Amino acid sequence: MQEALLRRYRAPVPRYTSYPTAPHFHPSVSAATYKAWLQALPVKSAVSLYVHVPYCDRLCWFCACHTKQTLSYAPVSRYVGALLREIETVAALLDSGITISALHFGGGSPTLLSPRDMITLNAALRGAFHFRADAEVSVEIDPNDMDEARFDALARMAMTRASLGVQDFNPKVQEAINREQSFEKTRWVVENLRARGIGSINLDMLYGLPHQTRHSLTETVKKALSLQPDRIALFGYAHVPWFKKHQRLIDETALPDATERLAQLQLSAEMIAGAGYAAIGLDHFARPEDGMALALADGSLKRNFQGYTVDEADALIGLGASSIGRLPQGYVQNMPATGEYQKMAGKDELAVVRGIAFTPQDRVRAWIIERLMCDCAFSRTELRARFGPDAKSALEDALLLAADPSSGFVLDGDRFHIAEVAKPFVRSIAAHFDTYLSAGPARHSTAV
Structure with missing residues (x-):
């Protein structure tokens, strides 16, 4: 089964140290946005x-x-x-x-x-x-x-x-x-x-x-x-x-x-x-x-x-x-170019140049992805209790994936979990809950 999983999950995917991931940050989240978020x-x-x-x-x-x-x-x-x-x-x-x-x-x-x-x-x-x-x-x-x-x-x-x-x-x-x-x-x-x-x-x-x-x-x-x-x-x-x-x-x-x-x-x-x-x-x-x-x-x-x-x-x-x-409102990123960053900081300005504000759906899927990356599992009861109606589409995605016996993703009572044999492919399974993955030109590293 692991050889089949390796073939199935060969596509490059993010490392999911965040969700949404950094390639989807945009400049509409600015230094002014960051200032308001810090003060809040x-x-x-x-x-x-x-x-x-x-x-x-x-x-x-x-x-x-x-x-x-x-x-x-x-x-x-x-x-x-x-x-x-x-x-x-x-x-x-x-x-x-x-x-x-x-x-x-x-x-x-x-x-x-x-x-x-x-x-x-x-x-x-x-x-x-x-x-x-x-x-x-x-x-x-x-x-x-x-x-x-x-x-x-x-x-x-x-x-x-x-x-x-x-x-x-x-x-x-x-x-x-x-x-x-x-x-x-x-x-x-x-x-x-x-x-x-x-x-x-x-x-x-x-x-x-x-x-x-x-x-x-x-x-x-x-x-x-x-x-x-x-x-x-x-x-x-x-x-x-x-x-x-x-x-x-x-x-x-x-x-x-x-x-x-x-x-x-x-x-x-x-x-x-x-x-x-x-x-x-x-x-x-x-x-x-x-x-x-x-x-x-x-x-x-x-x-x-x-x-x-x-x-x-x-x-x-x-x-x-x-x-x-x-x-709490989202992610921000400073100017990557060191020279430009130094100019901004030297003027006593915030150096943020892009980011992303969380939507209700982002929060749902970020929680699922984090729990999969940390625990290889999550509870659907807890998902509903945390997010209420906003959890509906992500729960449907989970049920659909668990219905595929070759996915390595299993529903056992209240708990969705990744089968032991499929744990090396957790990034790929988490990617099923990523609504941004097919959007934009981002490229990623191999999953294993």
Whole structure:
């Protein structure tokens, strides 16, 4: 049956870190819209912050993030200045009773920042916003950036969680994606973070890379597990050279086919689960005592642009070029071009240039897609209770899909769920509830 599912669900689909997805954002949601949405946030709301650093000192060919390579620190320094201005502009629009429950630095490579700029940014954020005492502070780390001063700066920032990019430890694979990083260096970073009291370590790995085999991936997973991370993300490499031109440097003939990708995913997942980790949604694993595993168990797991999360914040505010925010009314995105973003921020303007306002139907389908991506299931009773008559068309879609015995989507009493054999195809099943998918020119990566 899985071979039949692989044939059925070969079409590229979104990763569903949001719904509606970013290709359907439009400029009618403007800076003025964003200002009104920020000012409408209720008193005592909990808010998460995302800070985007779109620079790297080398360009990894597999990367699909919004980033650029720089060998000079001058443009990074100018960018930090613009971030500081945007922080002031956004904070001035929020009620003083709003609190920050989480802060995430992403990129690009946030650890490209100098220790001084890390500390300056952190001080500006904490001066402008009111942080909860238990706020989570997470940073994406390129191990090749790290030195003693940066470790110390991260500790001064009260970082609670580090996400280390690993991808693959095999030298041939690393060469093929322009990402040389030894296991020894990665272990050194993990040891230094733990020595400074940073309590949670995440490792990010990829399957489906050029020259990657089940054997080489097995060795990478073994080495990763030896570091005893708290969480592991096992992403499928998204080959989108029409979107990220530098991916054309990857030899497409060296990429594994769909059958091999699925085999790599399943083998790695079995190894990680066999080491005692709980499988979380599509591509994450966590220790049973980790907050993410606990959230999965009690049904509170969420999904946003950083992937799976336990954050229950009422809104996510994005800071920096291309960053995306989510407010109760909809999504907003900042100007992607760093130069234009800096001009806007430098004039004390909000840098939002597009977004989308939620319709009642968007809210219904976003909830279904999130529950499928997190739990591989949802209750039709809960669907009706949450959305009333607005749930009718989505429920009809669910019943129609469940009536097809070859879909991998099943109705069992009150509960729609994805059959175990079909769970690797959760993105494709979620796509059945996406009313935007056939609209517009958006292109996506393969589903597995």
